[in-house]
Amino acid sequence: MRRLLALFLCCLLAACGKKDNSLRVGMELTYPPFEMKDAQGNPDGVGVKLAEALAKDLGRPLKIVPMEFSGLIPALKSGNVDVVISSMTASDERRQSIDFSEPYAFTGLSILLGKDSKAQSIDDLKGDGVRIAVKAGTTGESWVAANLPKAKVTGFADEPACVMEVAQGRADAFIYDQLSIYRYHKENPDTTRALLNAFVQENWAVGIPKGKDELKGQVNVFIEKFRKDGGFGKLADQYLQDEKKTLEEMGVPFILR
Template structure:
């Protein structure tokens, strides 16, 4: 009996210790308005607000760790962070390494093409001599290899470098989500064109990634997503950060992240 009581006490103490520890959330602060920094270098955006709301829901302080997108899952696996909230889509490959919460948003992939590329529809990109730029570690990277095997795929770490390549005509197209495509087209409309058609068969669900074996945290995250959605939290974030873009998507009959 003493052994059982000791084991139970140790288990409860471990749980209480974990609850008192800050929740370290990893994200790359380079995808406005979801993940970004304000003029003072402070994390802000939809994912940041969501992360702090999650911490409040489960009773833990939140620390935001900014890191390169490709390093998020390795950091999660090596326990440098506790979860990833970084507009990360669920893929079969990622599911081999980490667990995912319920989806909280969804997106799909679109293209930004150079006006002189001759590309008017997505299938035009799947040809020898065509060059497609993708950001390392993103769904666009994986999907490009599947849908455009005949094109040359160029992998970049920074979105800004890709946009420069497309606008200068050094690559024919950039594959990313439609919000990013829309924003970069609006800044480079003389040299580029957005192709918002959905060339994939399915949308890309976004979710919170957490370590395998940490089912208690996963259940808490799922409960948070359910309650936050029911209380209109995601719609409030969209109104706060994406009012103009949401109206544009509706006008063009393009699916929106939280629809």
């Protein structure tokens, strides 16, 4: 009996000491159709499918770690997640604290305006007292702070709040990425207008901790292979058919290519 008990305790200790090999992917699940929840509350979207494919390629179980966008980089730096896949722009500012993979999407900053706005470009928003809504922690916020010093800027935790400011006339513009501006205009066609041609080009990449060069190399190999195999095209057809058609009709290169 004692031998059986000792054997059980040894097995239990071995199991407890076994390292979890899950690929922990940080993302904010409030950004459809890239990172979101389906009707059953499960993670879904382009970024989620990308994370699933990456984990499969690496031979590791996937663990989605949802959190607010502003917490993603701190979680990566502290080791609470292994990578970030959350439509994150690979900016020079962020590169100071984390590394990025090769780009997996190509986008840019665009503008959501009030329906009656006369603005035709970003230059029309450079006057005194122009009211700009931005999402906190985004490159839109950083760009506005650096380039629109005369603007009255208000930051919000989520995009719908920014859109509401414009739709209800409390802000003159919302600066955000191209596809989001397209989507929010479609949801509010009677109160907003969109300038979809990006005035700043950006790209999205997988966030990786500094010093994890082996993991970075593995992610880059995966992205190249996934693109070559048509993976991004399939995701575009699954989640972004209308957006792809609209941008192509405008002569704007599509984000996933």
